[in-house]
Amino acid sequence: MKTKKWIYRTGFLLWIFSGSSLPYASGQEEGLKAIDIEDLQAHMKFLSSDELAGRATADSSILVAAEYIAGELQKLNIKTIDDNKDYYQNYTLINSMYDWDRCRITIRNEDREIPINTGEFYLFPFPEGSVEITGEVVFGGYGISEPGQDFDEYSGVDVTDKVVIVMDGAPLDDEGNSRIENVSVSGYFRFFSKAMAAQRAGAKAVLYVYPPNSEYGGLLDEYPNFGSYITGSIKLKGDEGSGMNFMSGYTTKLIMADRNVAEHLLEGSGTTLESLQEKIDEELKPVSFTIPGISVTIRSAVTEKHLEVPNVVGFIEGSDPELKNEVIIYSAHFDHIGAKDEDNIFNGADDNASGSTAMLELAEAYSLLPVKPKRSIILLWISGEEIGLFGSRYYSENPLISLDNTVVNLNMDMIGRVKSEADTGASIHMTTRESLFVIGGHQSSELMEINNNVFEKQSLTPDYSLNDRDHPERLYYRSDHINFASKDVPVLFFSTGIHTDYHTVRDTYDKIDFDKLYAVTKLVFILGYEIANRPQRISVDNPYSSWGR
Numbered sequence: 001m002k003t004k005k006w007i008y009r010t011g012f013l014l015w016i017f018s019g020s021s022l023p024y025a026s027g028q029e030e031g032l033k034a035i036d037i038e039d040l041q042a043h044m045k046f047l048s049s050d051e052l053a054g055r056a057t058a059d060s061s062i063l064v065a066a067e068y069i070a071g072e073l074q075k076l077n078i079k080t081i082d083d084n085k086d087y088y089q090n091y092t093l094i095n096s097m098y099d100w101d102r103c104r105i106t107i108r109n110e111d112r113e114i115p116i117n118t119g120e121f122y123l124f125p126f127p128e129g130s131v132e133i134t135g136e137v138v139f140g141g142y143g144i145s146e147p148g149q150d151f152d153e154y155s156g157v158d159v160t161d162k163v164v165i166v167m168d169g170a171p172l173d174d175e176g177n178s179r180i181e182n183v184s185v186s187g188y189f190r191f192f193s194k195a196m197a198a199q200r201a202g203a204k205a206v207l208y209v210y211p212p213n214s215e216y217g218g219l220l221d222e223y224p225n226f227g228s229y230i231t232g233s234i235k236l237k238g239d240e241g242s243g244m245n246f247m248s249g250y251t252t253k254l255i256m257a258d259r260n261v262a263e264h265l266l267e268g269s270g271t272t273l274e275s276l277q278e279k280i281d282e283e284l285k286p287v288s289f290t291i292p293g294i295s296v297t298i299r300s301a302v303t304e305k306h307l308e309v310p311n312v313v314g315f316i317e318g319s320d321p322e323l324k325n326e327v328i329i330y331s332a333h334f335d336h337i338g339a340k341d342e343d344n345i346f347n348g349a350d351d352n353a354s355g356s357t358a359m360l361e362l363a364e365a366y367s368l369l370p371v372k373p374k375r376s377i378i379l380l381w382i383s384g385e386e387i388g389l390f391g392s393r394y395y396s397e398n399p400l401i402s403l404d405n406t407v408v409n410l411n412m413d414m415i416g417r418v419k420s421e422a423d424t425g426a427s428i429h430m431t432t433r434e435s436l437f438v439i440g441g442h443q444s445s446e447l448m449e450i451n452n453n454v455f456e457k458q459s460l461t462p463d464y465s466l467n468d469r470d471h472p473e474r475l476y477y478r479s480d481h482i483n484f485a486s487k488d489v490p491v492l493f494f495s496t497g498i499h500t501d502y503h504t505v506r507d508t509y510d511k512i513d514f515d516k517l518y519a520v521t522k523l524v525f526i527l528g529y530e531i532a533n534r535p536q537r538i539s540v541d542n543p544y545s546s547w548g549r
Contacts, residue, residue, distance in 0.1 A: 028529055031365035035525065037518050039364070043072075043357040044416075044517075047334070048349035048509045055348060056338030057309055057384045057391075058095055058234060065334050065356075069312045069381050072360050076367040078314040078379070081400045088310035091394040092237040093384065095305045096126065102301035105261060108134075109268075109294050116264045122219070124191070124254040126233035127300050133163065133253060134297045135204045137265050138290050140164040141280050142171070143206065144183055145197040151180050153286040160202035163296050165262045166194055167211040167273075171281045179284060191219075191254060199252035205298070206254050209262045212274040219256050224340045230256065236390045237306065239397075255298060265291060311391045312381035313400060316366045318532065320374035326405045328532050329378045329489075330524070331392065331480055332359045332412045333385030337503060349509045351502060354416030356381055358521040365525050373532035375407060382480050385413075392480035396487050403487050407537055408447060410528055411440075411481035411493045414502075415520045416512040422500045429473065430497035431463055433516055436523070438462045439475055439493040440485070446538045447490045447531075454527045460519055469547075473498070488543045494524060 046052075046068060053061040070087040082089045098120070105118045123131060141153040143166030169185045170178040177185070184190045191208060198206045216222045219230065262273050269291050279287050312334070318324030332355030336348030347353075363379050366372070378401065384390030396403065419430035431437055441448035455462045469476045476482065481491040496516060501507045531538060 027369060027371045028526065031369045031525060031529065032522060034365040034368045035361045035518065035521050037514050039361055040357055040514055040517055040521070043360045044349060044353055044512060044514075045509055047353035047356055048347045050345050050347065052347075054338035054346040055334065055336045055353075057093070057335045057387055058307055059338055061338075062309060062335055062383055066310045066312050066381070066383070069334065069356070069360065073312070073314040073363060073379075076363055078363055078367055079317060080313070081315040081378075082313055087312050087314060089313050089395065089398075089400065090308050090310050091391070091398075093307045093309060093390060094235045094237050095232060095307050096128075096234070096302045097232040097305070098122075099301045099303045102130075102299070104299050105257070106297045106299075107264060107294055108297065113297070116261065118261050119258040120231075121255055121257040121261070121298070121300075122230040123298075123300055124195070124230065124256070126230070127302060130299070130301045131253075132297065132299050133205050133255075134295060135161060135163040136290060136295050137207075138162050138164045138203075138288065139262075139266065139269075139276065140166050140198070140203075140206075140288050141276070141286055142167050142169060143194040143197055144170060144180055145201065146180055146182060149181050151284070151286065153288045154197065154201040155286065157288040157290065159198065161204050162290070163205045163207055163298075164198050164201075164203045165207045165209065165265060166198065167209060167262075167277060168214060168216075169211060171284055191256075195252055195254040203252050206252060207257050207261060207265075207296075207298075208254055209257055209259045209273075211277045212259070213277065218258060224344065227340070233302075234307075234384075234387050234390070236384075236388075236393060239393070265294065265296060268293065309383050309391070311383055311395055314363055314379040316372055316377035316379070318374050318376040319372040323374040324376050326407050326537060327376045327378050327401050328407050328528050329380055329409045329484070330359060330362055330412075330528060331380040331382055331409060331484075332356050333382040333391065333480055335383045335386050335391075337386050340505075344505050346503065346505055347508050349507050349512055350414045350416045350496075350499070351507055352385070352413050354414060354512065354517055355412035358412055358415060358517060358524065361521050362525055362528075373529055375532040376401070377528065377532060385480055389480055389483055392483040396483040396489075403484075403489055406484070406489050408444075408531055409481050409484035409489050409491045410524055411479055411484075411491060412495070412520070412524060413479040413493065414495045414497065416514075416517040417496050417499050418513045418516050419497070420499070425500070427473075428498060428500055429466060430499050433513070434459065435461045435463045436520060437466055437475075437495045437497055438464055439467050439495070440481060440491040441467070442469065443485065443488070443542050443544055444490040444538050444540050445542070447492065450530060450534075450538070451492060451527060454523065454530060458519070458523050458526070460523055485544045488540060488545050490538065490540055492527075494520060496520070
């Protein structure tokens with residue numbers, strides 16, 4: 001039998017819910033006793049280990065994680081409700097990848113077509129099938145169009161229905177900042193802003209290359225974790241329109257190419273990419289021109305592979321003869337973004353081995369209750385979150401218990417960190433040891449009231465600063481709860497926030513604050529238990545379907 005202790009860590013006293021100061025509903029105590037820091041550490045150590053290779057949904061490592069979770073459920077004698085009674089709700093993804101044997105870039109010079117050694121190149125958005133683009137070629141410098149700054153690289157050159165060579169970045173000052181106002185030289189979306197500028201000018205396609213003075217050879221050198229978005233496309237079978245599309249609304253194709261493509265196309269023009277960049281940077285004036293006598297053809301082809309992947313589902317049957325037909329769904333995704341290679345693994349300890357680990361302790365807590373809550377509990381570990389919220393989309397459209405009988409979804413994603421000195425910057429949003437981001441509750445004022453009442457009795461303070469549905473970070477729409485909310489199931493989403501290690505190889509076991517993870521796990525258990533035992537189902541007074549989205 002496990003021994004429970006008071007836990008004190010430097011600077012933080014974690015109040016461990018003593019019955020004298022924090023009263024619980026009758027019967028909760030055995031469940032709370034089951035939630036244990038040593039267990040959290042053990043589950044986390046395995047789920048975030050190198051052996052799981054980053055738990056990418058399209059990789060076999062996700063099956064190892066699923067087997068581990070299912071094995072823990074079996075040890076706890078938790079029931080199955082899936083068709084095969086193996087804890088797995090399987091669904092199929094269509095994984096489209098480039099067929100590099102059929103992809104090539106060629107130059108047409110007079111009547112000759114000359115293939116060039118390009119290396120791999122990538123189209124945005126990922127092509128649905130074979131694509132062929134042919135056009136005359138224009139060198140467009142950095143592809144910047146800021147007429148108000150007297151720097152418009154499309155002024156004086158006709159790019160209509162042509163292919164434009166565009167360099168990444170902009171002319172830089174000594175601090176590495178753009179010398180052209182309003183032009184960003186960092187972040188993913190600088191690529192798309194240049195594509196939009198080319199589209200406004202009438203270009204057919206953009207050949208996007210990193211300039212000679214860049215420290216990067218290509219996009220994946222700068223953003224290795226972006227590989228899953230540009231080297232292939234994954235969609236849910238039966239819902240082929242659900243894939244991630246970062247360029248919705250763009251008609252101009254954006255082609256990420258090796259620098260030598262631009263060098264080959266400039267041959268015979270009397271200049272080089274390096275000399276052109278130096279001229280622009282020195283004079284701060286556009287030098288765009290049509291490359292005479294040639295056209296380029298870009299051909300891409302894709303191949304498809306069907307992948308069967310699982311959600312993992314456990315079921316705790318309620319104790320009330322009637323109310324047990326209603327369910328509370330706890331959820332957390334257990335996939336991550338894989339590995340670049342064996343030395344660069346995206347372990348995803350916080351994202352989201354933390355939520356998955358908490359769920360395993362919730363499973364044990366509910367399994368050990370001498371009297372189960374009145375309503376039933378579904379424990380749902382979700383795959384495919386990182387590549388398009390696919391597992392939760394599939395469950396919400398193929399629920400194992402009708403969503404009409406689903407009372408609430410309590411979702412956990414990244415719940416194991418506290419703000420550190422490194423967590424600075426506009427995109428960084430982190431909580432302290434004493435606080436927790438809460439997102440959701442908009443659909444049900446009663447749910448929000450219950451949530452606030454539970455927080456009042458715990459050691460954590462709710463932080464609603466990211467809970468605006470129109471917040472720039474859009475967190476309301478970025479985790480699995482949104483697929484339940486969109487079906488009018490009330491949701492609450494808990495997170496300790498987005499840190500500087502998000503989606504990097506630095507999101508590792510040693511960065512987890514287990515006191516914080518322990519506190520969050522306890523709180524979410526108490527909240528779900530409270531909702532499961534209410535005599536009346538919580539009301540939905542502001543359904544998602546009424547929001548006009």
